[in-house]
Amino acid sequence: MEKLKLVVVGNGMVGHRYIEELVDSGLSKNYQIIVFCEEPRVAYDRVHLSSYFSHHTASELSLVKDGYYEANGIQVYIGERITHINRKAKRLYSDAGRELDYEKLVLATGSYPWVPPIKGNQSKDSFVYRTIEDLKEIENCAKRSKSGAVVGGGLLGLEAAGALKALGVETHVIEFAPVLMAEQLDQQGGLQLRRKIEKIGVKVHTSKNTLEVLTEGDTARNTMVFADGSKLEVDFVVYSTGIRPQDKIAKEAELDIASRGGIAINDNCQTNDPDIYAIGECASWNERFYGLVAPGYKMAQVACAHLLGKNQRFEGADMSAKLKLLGVNVGSIGDANGKSEDCKSYVYQNDDEEVYKRLIVSKDGRELLGAVLVGDTSDYGNLLQLYLNKIALPEHPDSLILPSHAGGEKPQMGADALPDTAVICSCFDVTKGDISQAVADGFTSVAQIKSHTKAGTGCGGCLPLIGQVLNAELEKSGITVNNHICEHFDYSRQELFHLVRVGEITTFEQMIKRHGRGYGCEVCKPAIGSILASCWGEHVLAPQHVSLQDTNDNFLGNMQKDGTYSVIPRMAGGEVTAKALGVLAQVAEDYKLYTKITGAQRVGLFGAQKDDLPTIWGRLTDAGFETGHAYAKALRMAKTCVGSTWCRFGVQDSVGLGSRLENRYKGIRTPHKMKFGVSGCTRECAEAQGKDIGIIATDAGWNLFVGGNGGMKPRHGDLLASDLDEATLIRYIDCFMMFYIRTADKLQRTSVWLENLDGGVDYLRKVIVDDQLGINQQLLSTIEELIANYHCEWTTTISTPASLDRFAHFINSDQRDDNVQFVSEREQHRPARFDEKFPSPKGDILHVELEYEA
Amino acid sequence: MSFVSVCHIDKIFPGTGVCALIKGKQVALFRPSDNAEVFALDNMDPFAKSNVLSRGLICEHNKQLWIASPLKKQRFNLETGDCLEDQSVSIKSYPVKITDGTVAVSL
Numbered sequence A: 001m002e003k004l005k006l007v008v009v010g011n012g013m014v015g016h017r018y019i020e021e022l023v024d025s026g027l028s029k030n031y032q033i034i035v036f037c038e039e040p041r042v043a044y045d046r047v048h049l050s051s052y053f054s055h056h057t058a059s060e061l062s063l064v065k066d067g068y069y070e071a072n073g074i075q076v077y078i079g080e081r082i083t084h085i086n087r088k089a090k091r092l093y094s095d096a097g098r099e100l101d102y103e104k105l106v107l108a109t110g111s112y113p114w115v116p117p118i119k120g121n122q123s124k125d126s127f128v129y130r131t132i133e134d135l136k137e138i139e140n141c142a143k144r145s146k147s148g149a150v151v152g153g154g155l156l157g158l159e160a161a162g163a164l165k166a167l168g169v170e171t172h173v174i175e176f177a178p179v180l181m182a183e184q185l186d187q188q189g190g191l192q193l194r195r196k197i198e199k200i201g202v203k204v205h206t207s208k209n210t211l212e213v214l215t216e217g218d219t220a221r222n223t224m225v226f227a228d229g230s231k232l233e234v235d236f237v238v239y240s241t242g243i244r245p246q247d248k249i250a251k252e253a254e255l256d257i258a259s260r261g262g263i264a265i266n267d268n269c270q271t272n273d274p275d276i277y278a279i280g281e282c283a284s285w286n287e288r289f290y291g292l293v294a295p296g297y298k299m300a301q302v303a304c305a306h307l308l309g310k311n312q313r314f315e316g317a318d319m320s321a322k323l324k325l326l327g328v329n330v331g332s333i334g335d336a337n338g339k340s341e342d343c344k345s346y347v348y349q350n351d352d353e354e355v356y357k358r359l360i361v362s363k364d365g366r367e368l369l370g371a372v373l374v375g376d377t378s379d380y381g382n383l384l385q386l387y388l389n390k391i392a393l394p395e396h397p398d399s400l401i402l403p404s405h406a407g408g409e410k411p412q413m414g415a416d417a418l419p420d421t422a423v424i425c426s427c428f429d430v431t432k433g434d435i436s437q438a439v440a441d442g443f444t445s446v447a448q449i450k451s452h453t454k455a456g457t458g459c460g461g462c463l464p465l466i467g468q469v470l471n472a473e474l475e476k477s478g479i480t481v482n483n484h485i486c487e488h489f490d491y492s493r494q495e496l497f498h499l500v501r502v503g504e505i506t507t508f509e510q511m512i513k514r515h516g517r518g519y520g521c522e523v524c525k526p527a528i529g530s531i532l533a534s535c536w537g538e539h540v541l542a543p544q545h546v547s548l549q550d551t552n553d554n555f556l557g558n559m560q561k562d563g564t565y566s567v568i569p570r571m572a573g574g575e576v577t578a579k580a581l582g583v584l585a586q587v588a589e590d591y592k593l594y595t596k597i598t599g600a601q602r603v604g605l606f607g608a609q610k611d612d613l614p615t616i617w618g619r620l621t622d623a624g625f626e627t628g629h630a631y632a633k634a635l636r637m638a639k640t641c642v643g644s645t646w647c648r649f650g651v652q653d654s655v656g657l658g659s660r661l662e663n664r665y666k667g668i669r670t671p672h673k674m675k676f677g678v679s680g681c682t683r684e685c686a687e688a689q690g691k692d693i694g695i696i697a698t699d700a701g702w703n704l705f706v707g708g709n710g711g712m713k714p715r716h717g718d719l720l721a722s723d724l725d726e727a728t729l730i731r732y733i734d735c736f737m738m739f740y741i742r743t744a745d746k747l748q749r750t751s752v753w754l755e756n757l758d759g760g761v762d763y764l765r766k767v768i769v770d771d772q773l774g775i776n777q778q779l780l781s782t783i784e785e786l787i788a789n790y791h792c793e794w795t796t797t798i799s800t801p802a803s804l805d806r807f808a809h810f811i812n813s814d815q816r817d818d819n820v821q822f823v824s825e826r827e828q829h830r831p832a833r834f835d836e837k838f839p840s841p842k843g844d845i846l847h848v849e850l851e852y853e854a
Numbered sequence B: 001m002s003f004v005s006v007c008h009i010d011k012i013f014p015g016t017g018v019c020a021l022i023k024g025k026q027v028a029l030f031r032p033s034d035n036a037e038v039f040a041l042d043n044m045d046p047f048a049k050s051n052v053l054s055r056g057l058i059c060e061h062n063k064q065l066w067i068a069s070p071l072k073k074q075r076f077n078l079e080t081g082d083c084l085e086d087q088s089v090s091i092k093s094y095p096v097k098i099t100d101g102t103v104a105v106s107l
């Protein structure tokens, strides 16, 4: 049977979601699906468009898994636009000259930025903010500019302003109305937002009507001329003055168009031609089009359900939103401007903390009609549920927005209060009932719920709520989630850490006697050894700890596949003197060590026999080297670029900072190894965003990224704070280190830890920057003690002759391990393979990979 | 059965292992606690074919004691030499005798 031809025009966020719906419902098997994608790449996450500037790869924003379309037999024409629809012949025409017949047609053409018709809006210094290509152009222009202005102080305008700021140009926002974000905020909220934005250095100009942009100026390339006679010189202008539905080809094909624009659709998302659907920002339902992604996703679902013959309807959408603009948290729910009849308001304003919150409630005080949140959106999730589900408000509605120090206990709505129909994740339309079902089906962690239901994988704003629902469900069904580290302790690493600290426990024996059972194992022994070291900073080789350590910690070197060890001295920040390098070279020569630059910007010597280690290190420490902790779960290094002292692009001294940081934190035992990176400018040559702690210089100071990772599962760090001076930067890193040490799971890198942290980097910021838990003083004093306790483990070991006996290979002989043999290769040598040592017999059972410093 | 004396038990720190050279063979000796109890196994990790087991961590699973290889963490039973991860693999274990603090092994 010939398959019916279904053509989707537009491969944006909604067009792609529609295809996913087709695939998930099995419909992709009945239809031959063809997609026209005008942009030069398949669908990407436009909502997070701005992160292109911080992450810089288009592929990271992609919404389409590699091979997804191919695997599902979907034909995509990339970079091809449909120019004309012939409805009578049911035929499409593309700008590449293609002609194609369709049986069903879906228009998902999105919208386009509307630019006001002012003189000069076409100049080469004029831009819009909608696609990755737009961003590339803006970035290029910013490189040769000192200043830029965004026309439009709405949601997208402020988003664009944030991007300009990040690009390092002086940033202006020009708004026609007297306040910012007039659509989502009331006047006070807009003012609060303005104060916060101005504080970070963005210049805000309200009540300004731009008449013209002249392509000349004294201090910049262009001059903006305003109706009040004032002028502003800037190098370039980004227009963010609203969007218009992309309905051109529909209009030409004489489909019904709504009076304010947009392709008119019914509740099934059909146009007046029953074989043509329209979804997303190009569609208008009830004379209204939606500039957010969630309503578009809902339309995609409805249109797919309609093809299946199911009765689902689009019934309008809620436009509430929680955003982060220029680092400011902003939330808007329902009737934010209090325009409903007879409504009343509760307002909380705190100028110290720059927080403004307002509730708009019905006259009888029972129903929430709207809310504005600026500076603190932690109440957003709860308020939205109260609003959407029309849940009766508590007696004193203001208690919902008052801070905890106001005394009154915040009424906990609790996940239990929500009906099963409550939509928890509006991006993917996942209800509380769906999550309950998933829990009943055995998905019992937030990560599992995310991958099973997709909830929380869109904007992520609902993650805390997912956690609440999950916990409530788990509690109800009596499931306890076991995070015990092993069979000997019924505790997580975090709980063990607490027990050690609070009980002032100093040995494994005390610990297992008091809180565990049995003998212990290869999991709990090193874990507790590391906790003891992080808590009390004792020498890892103190006799009472020797039996707890992995061989690497025990012999202060990384064991290699043949039982030899690596020798890696610290070269803080990647610096090493010629003289020290000479000593290193001589040692390598004398002990016949294989020599390589490791991935951590330092020199590694490989193939050292255990009994040589003390003399090798004796010579190295005499020359001023210290241990590099390449064997330890601790800070390895701070990778640096050359920085402003030498590099002509650098704006700060990255090597100096990297070296100071490395020396500050060296030796402190952490749940897993840690790597730092420090870049001297935004070119990011140190690849700091792929490190546990990444620091990037700005003109004004340092930006601090946390939770990055290379390795098996690369992850870019999240920006924790920007433009910090060195003292503040160090204070934040101090707190970060200790908070990670205290709360992470065993062998959990910061990237995974951060992803599992409820509330993610926003929560972390509250802890570290705002000291919300009130523990920072404690964190700082603990880390000061650990830093003060530092000593080079090799120096200590060598100066304790009794501890050197253990380095002999045999307890009863001076001989060496004759199984350690080398074969020469590329002018050095490597461990001999089994078949090279024993030419005839069977080969290895298994290859053991060399453990580099990766 | 002839036992070869190796060393005094105090030379083996409780909770750790050492390697002994006995008649040209590498034997790993383990002392799980401060009791006078020592186990002897081949020192060679049969997976990596490297002489490293004496440098592993002593651990308890299923109420028995094992040594976890320092390379890839496969575990070998201290009494029998059987591998927990792969039953087709086992290493040799040897009888140990302790007299007046002297540890002796029979190959």
Ligand SMILES: Cc1cc2nc3c(=O)[nH]c(=O)nc-3n(C[C@H](O)[C@H](O)[C@H](O)COP(=O)(O)OP(=O)(O)OC[C@H]3O[C@@H](n4cnc5c(N)ncnc54)[C@H](O)[C@@H]3O)c2cc1C
Pocket (backbone or CB within 6 Å): A009, A010, A011, A012, A013, A014, A015, A016, A036, A037, A038, A039, A046, A047, A048, A049, A050, A080, A081, A082, A083, A108, A109, A110, A111, A129, A130, A131, A156, A159, A246, A249, A279, A280, A281, A282, A290, A291, A292, A293, A294, A296, A323
């Ligand atoms: C910077 C920015 C930040 C945003 N932040 C948020 C946010 O925080 N929350 C939120 O909900 N929403 C946000 N949005 C809005 C959100 O991105 C849109 O709602 C969403 O992308 C709409 O999806 P769509 O598929 O309808 O349109 P689009 O994603 O615009 O996709 C339409 C696609 O169709 C293509 N196309 C058009 N005509 C044709 C043709 N004739 N032939 C072939 N292809 C064609 C276009 O080139 C485009 O690629 C933001 C938007 C921007 C720009």
